[in-house]
Structure formats: structure tokens, C-alpha cells
Amino acid sequence: DALIRWHRMLGEPTLWLPGLDHAGIATQSVVEQQLAREGMTRHDLGREAFEERVWDWVGVTRPRITSQARRMGASCDWERTAFTLDPTPRDAVRKTFVDLFEDGKIFRGARIINWDPQMLTALSDVEVEYEEEEGYLWHVRYPFVDERGNELDDGVVIATTRPETIPADVAIAVHPDDERWQPHLGRHVRLPLRGFDRLIPLIADSGVDLEFGTGALKITPGHDQLDFEIGERHGLEPIRVVDWDGTLTAEAGLYAGMDRDEARTLVAQHLDEDGYLVKTESHVHNVGHSQRSGVVVEPLVSNQWFVDTDEMAAEAARVVRDGEVRIVPERSKNVYLQWMDNIRPWCISRQLWWGHRIPAWYCRACDAEAIITGDDGEITIDEGARPIVAMTDPTECPRCDDADLVQDPDVLDTWFSSGLWTHSTLGWPHEDDDLSRFYPSSVMETGYDILFFWVARMIMLGCYNMGSAPFHTVYLHGLVRDAQGRKMSKSLDNVIDPLEKADQYGMDALRFTLATGSTPGNDMRLTDERLEGSRNFANKLWNGAKFVLGEIAGASSLSSAGPSEQPPLEDRWILSRLQAVTDSVDELLRQFQLGEAGRQIQEFLWGEFFDWYVEASKVRLRNGDESPLPVLAKVLDGGLRLLHPWMPFVTEAIWQQLRPHLGNDEEATALIGARYPQPGDSERDLEAEEAFAAVQEIVTAVRQVRADYRVQAGQWAEAYVLPQTEVAEAVSASAPIVEVLSRARPLTIVSDRGDAPTEQIASAVLPAAEVILPLGGLVDLAQERSRLNKDLEGIVKRLRGAEAKLANEGFRSKAPAEVVKQAEELAADLQRQQADLESRIGALG
Secondary structure, three states, rough: HHHHHHHOOOOOOOOOEEEEEOOOHHHHHHHHHHHHHHHOHHHHHOOHHOOOOOOHHHHHHHHHHHHHHOOOOOOOHHOOOOOOOHHHHHHHHHHHHHHHHHHOOOEEEEEEEEEEOOOHHHHHHHHEEEEEEEEEEEEEEEEEEOOOOOOEEEEEEEOOOOOOHHHHHEEEEEOOOOHHHHHHOOEEOOOOOOOOOOOEOOOOOOOOOOOOOOEEEOOOOOOOHHHHHHHHHHHHOOOOOEOOOEEOOOOHHHOOOOOEHHHHHHHHHHHHHHHOOOEEEEEEEEEEEEEOOEEEEEEEEEEEEOOOHHHHHHHHHHHHHHOOOOOOOOOOHHHHHHHHHOOOOEEOEOOOOOEEEEEEEEEEOOOHHEEOOOOOOOEEEOOOOOOOEEOOOOOOOOOOOOOOOOEEEEEOOOOHHHHHHHHHHHOOOOOOHHHHHOOOEEEEEEEEEHHHHHHHHHHHHHHHHOOOEEEEEEEEEOOOOOOOEEEEOOOOOOOOOOOHHHHOOOOOHHHHHHHOOOOOOEEEEEEEHHHHHHHHHHHHHHHHHHHHHHHHHHOOHHHHHHOOOOOOOHHHHHHHHHHHHHHHHHHHHHHHOOOHHHHHHHHHHHHHHHHHHHHHHHHHHHHOOOOOHHHHHHHHHHHHHHHHOHHHHHHHHHHHHHHHHHHOOOOOOHHHHHOOOOOOOOOOOOEEEHHHHHHHHHHOOOHHHHHHHHOOOOOOOOEEEEEEEEHHHHHOHHHHHHHHOOOOOEEEEOOOOOOOOOOOOOEEOOOOOOEEOOOOOOOOHHHHHHHHHHHHHHHHHHHHHHHHHHHHHHHHHHOOHHHHHHHHHHHHHHHHHHHHHHHHHHHHH
């Protein structure tokens, strides 16, 4: 939203098109859970009634989602809100599927896929999340057999994390260059499991890791991706021992019907009892889980629809390598390219009812044996069925003219339709002015966690359908984590509701915290302290603006008030600083450094405009001089414009009060449509910036001395200032400001050190001046000397302890390097404090 508002305020034609996808697996899962609580399944309802039930749920959740985005201030074109199941996106899905099918890039076949045993559906590779889990590595001996099939004492030891899949083993593979196994190639081993007498060969394949374990790998093509590929190369038929629901099939023998985890334990026990288990060791490994259901994914060979993405992925990689698409941050480019260069066929079919039904039909007359109707009426399409794919629903078979056709029961992966988002929402495949105007997009902003789910698919399908990449820049934000840096999850009970935080701290504070709290591609920790800081900034902005608006409203007119023909230093300084932050913010935004840009605007408004210029302007205003008012109005106006993309609500509210005072040149009726400050709007005044920096140094130094000696806030303190020659005139002219802002009166500007007192003083030597404060009438010297001596005693005692610790060789040799470094830094800091206190005590005389 910050990017959109910025470009809109630059006067560019700007479209942020909002929308939602149908979230196939997640949505169906929620509705099925509702049905389960009612004692029903989707099969009890039937497909049509179930879809109606899901649409009811969508009717509840869609308005909730969009209302949350609206409340966050998302300045989308809400009249264009799109949904992946809308008519035009449906047409886009149909045309893309048909075109890919006719180009030979979509096919149906038996391949190993990721299977969700809970949702009973296939998953694509990127829908599997890997988590580290503690398990076991079982080392199993597969005995060699002689010519008559008798077991020999020697054999092959295999390390496996899944002994329950041993019944599906069809070979043992070793690397062809592994000399250890060369004499044994062609020999057979027996499956070392009760109830099995199957012999499997020892084969050579370059896919085996020569360095892992014994260098031998059990080949289970029915339940492992690499094994499937090796099996294909050697003509080995896969065996499925784990069924769709995660239980073992009849192929598992006496373990049939058992849950896979239960079977794993029993198989390991039997291997041990029968003398085939060599050893068991603890093992930490990555286990794939379904992103949606969370259950452990089962690799299974299944008839599914796939997209052969090799050519599309090559083009999608090219547009990034050639710079046609830029990925921010840059490091994500390599991650993207690595994935695209090693891509596998994309499994796009899902065994669900909610989503885009696959536009393929089968003829019952031609493919009678391949169309299987189950007891529950569910249709399964077996291998060998010949699909009929066309842009319109077929009414008869093109081969035999029979009209008894059945549609494929599966739906498409949600990301298939989401991958068309950049052009399907602009009217494609139909002709549309929006399509020619806004394709390709300028920026795609999304989380790094869906770079492959969504961004890669959009680039592939955009290049395929449109002939060009769908956007010029991909900006990847990080994840929002809790205060401890943990990813939010219901199980940890650490989910942060953004709207609750908005109620507590204000929506502008939430937006500002989120937008400035992270850098591209990096996660951020959302804490109450950060939100409170942003709320304080919003309050500072409101209260500071309230003062400015009050002064402006009380003036006769801004035009009669000024500006001055010879503006004072503080006016020149703040106008130059406004242009400086404008120049910097423009450069940062063009580099997508939104966080740093927002922080610089905050530092300017709070740290320079309100804390310095507004306070300085009060000196003239209290004397009846209205000349600061035009500058106050101009800088407040510029600051509000700069900040608006981050904090739209408070800036708009203030600007509406300021707008009547801006004159007839302001055509915008709302800040959201006003012109954004630009580089070159005015010239920098570096001389004024340098001179006023000297004034700030002097004020800060006086304040520090007052704080060091605990001078009461309302008490005036006599001060002398000896400025450097180059800033002497500016400091003298700004003396009234220095007096008021530092509570220094009388304030004497001297040109010679001898004109200032030399005893019982506190002084500060600055780059641009020396500041001297007589202490005699400012503090009780005896009492202050006693206090400082007491502080010094405490510091010296702590310093001796720190130095003693560092002198201890045992500490230096045994403590972690970071702990030693911290101890050294503490000692150095205490030495600085000691020197400072001794200097201040000496100044008291």
C-alpha cells in the first residue's frame, strides 16, 4: 500500500487490483471439519450440495477478509475485486489448460507424487514443508544367496529410516564407480523380513551417493522420488505397500492394515529378533509434512495430471537472469534460479471437490475398463484412459460418437489459477483495455515463503500465455514473528491478531511498525515496544500539528505573515532539511528500501521539525512575529505528504485541516491525491545546515551540562559561548533561540577565551564552539562535590572488580570470547566514566 500511494501521488496511472483465491485444500478442509462436527461427510451430501456448502462459507469469509484489508487502509480499486472462480478467471484456466494440453505440456500418467493421507489428495513439491524430527536409523543386513537360493553369511547392510517399506524393495543399488561392490554386481539378496522369500538384484546406478553409509541403497520406487527415477532407468516395477490412508496394503504381508508408524516399530522388532538388524542409532532428519493438514506426506505412485515445465521454467529463469524481472532482495534471485534449473513436472491434479474441475472427459464406451466406479459412487480414472480436452464441454466422443461421457473427478491445484492472476484479472483470454494498459505489472509484492508457490508459476504462465514476463520487479517481504522470533502458530498460542493491535495502538502505528520494522526478505519481530514507539510518533505528529494549525488559524493570513525577505537561519535550515529528506526518501523508495525511508521521515518530523524548528519558531511567535507561519505550514505540508504512504489516516486528518491555509495553488482535495515531494523541488542550503548544526551542538551541550549537574529544569543558567569564526555570525544571530531552548540566561557570546570565567566552571569543547557554564551560582558546590565523589568511589570500585576479572587468566582462557569481549567493554566504559567524574570534580575547584 505504501508503494501504491507513493506512485499515485507521483501522478502515475496506478492500479492495485485486490482479490482472493479459492484456497482449495484449506477451504475444503475447513468445511469438512464443519460437517464432521455435524456427523456428516462430503460424500453424505454429494458433490453438488457440498460445493453449495462451500460457497456459503465463502460468502461469510470473503467480506471478512476484504473488510480487514480495507480497515488496514489498503487503497485498492475495490470495484475490481477478483476471485479465482469468477467467470473470466475460469475462462483463463480453461484456455491455458487446453493450450498446454495441445502443446503436449500437460499429460496424465503414473508418477511418484506427494500424497496427503489425511486430505486424501496429491500435493505439488512446494506444498510440502520439511521439519527436523528425531528418529532412528536402522542398519539392516540383506543376506546374499547362493545359486540354490540358500542364505549366505555375508550380505549388504543398508541404513534406512523406513523399515516398514522393505516389502516394497525391488533392488539394491550401488554406484558404478564403487569398487567395494564391483565383484557383487548381478548377485541377489533376500528380503530380510518374515513372510517374504523374494530375491532382489544388486544393480549399479550413478544416482547413488558413493559416500553415504556403506554406499548401498535399497530401491523402493513406490515410496521414494529418487528410487522411482532409478527404477524407471532399470525397468523396475514399483510396489505400493503404504495405502492412500497411511495404512499398509496387502503387499505388506503380515503387516497389512497396520498404520505405517505402528508397522515401522514392529518391523524393526522382527528384524532384530531374526538377526538381520545390525544396529539402531538416533537420527535427526528432515521429514516432509503437508503444508495444509500438517500430516507426514507419503510418496506414492499415482495417476495424476502433470505439467511438463522444462521449457517454461527455462524461459522463466532467462527473464530473471537477463534482468527483465528483478527480484528484491537480490539474494533471492539465486534461490529462485536454483529451483527453476532443477524443476520437476508439476503435479496439478487434486483429489478434491472444491476448485476448478479439470476440463477433461472420458468415453465410457472407449475406456470402459479405465473408468472405475466405487461403492460410494466415486469415479476413479485408471491408467490408459484417453482424455477428451476442448474449450467447450464435449457432448459426444470424437472417436466413437458415443454420448456417454464422464468428466475427470479431480480439480486443479489452486496455484494453477493463481498463477494466471496477472492477466486473468485484466480480462484475458478476452480482449480488454486493462490488459493492454496494465500488463505487465510494475511490481509484484509478496512474501518470500511463496516465491515458488506463486511468483514462479506467474512468471512461467505469464510468459507462456502473454509472451512476456508478468511484472518487472518482485519485492519479497519477510514473515512477521512474535517477540521471541518464533513463527506464529496456534500450537504455540502466539498468533498475533493485527486488528487487536490496531485497536490497542492505532492502525497508523501498526502500519508504520510493519512497514519500517523489516528489510526486504528478512523476518521481523512484532513487539508491543515497537508498536508503542510508533503510537508515540503518531501522538507527537498530532500534537505538534495541533500547535502549528492553532498558530496558523490565529494569524491574519499566511501571505501577510511572510516569508521574510532575508529569512533567519532556522527557516533556511528547516527548508533545506525538508529537501534533503525528500531527496533521500525518493532514492530509497526507488530501491524498495521502504523501512529506511519511513525511519528517515520519522527522524525528520520528530527530531528536526517538531523538536527543533517548531520550538525555535516559538521565540519569534511569542514576540508577535508571524514570519515563521508560512514556513511552519510549508514544512508540515511537505512532511505530511512524505509520511502519508506509511500513516495515511492521521496524515489525511491533519492535512484536511491544513489544506484551507495552503492557498489556491493546491488542487488536490485529499492528501491521497496530492503531489508527492520531489528531488529538485528546491535547492539545498548546505551553509544553513552547517551553521544551524553548530547552534544545535551548543544547545545540546548546555542541556548536557545541566543534566550532569542536576540543574532544575526551570532554572536559568548563565552561559558563555566562544564560537569558531566561520559560524560566529550565525550563532550570534541565533542567540535568542539558544537562550530559550537551553534555558541559558544571560547568554554571552565572546570572541576571546579570556572574556569568560576560568574557575568553578563546566565546559564543553565542540567542533564549532566552546561552551562555558559558571557553576558558583548554579549548584551548591560542596554538596555537588560530595555527590560526585561518592559516584566516583562506586565507579572505581566496579572498575577494580572488572580489571581483576580480566587479569585472571582462568577467566580469559575458559570464558567464551563474547563474554570476555563484554567484560573488556565494561572496563573501558568504567574508565571513561571515571575520567569524566574526575574532570567534573576538578571543575568545581
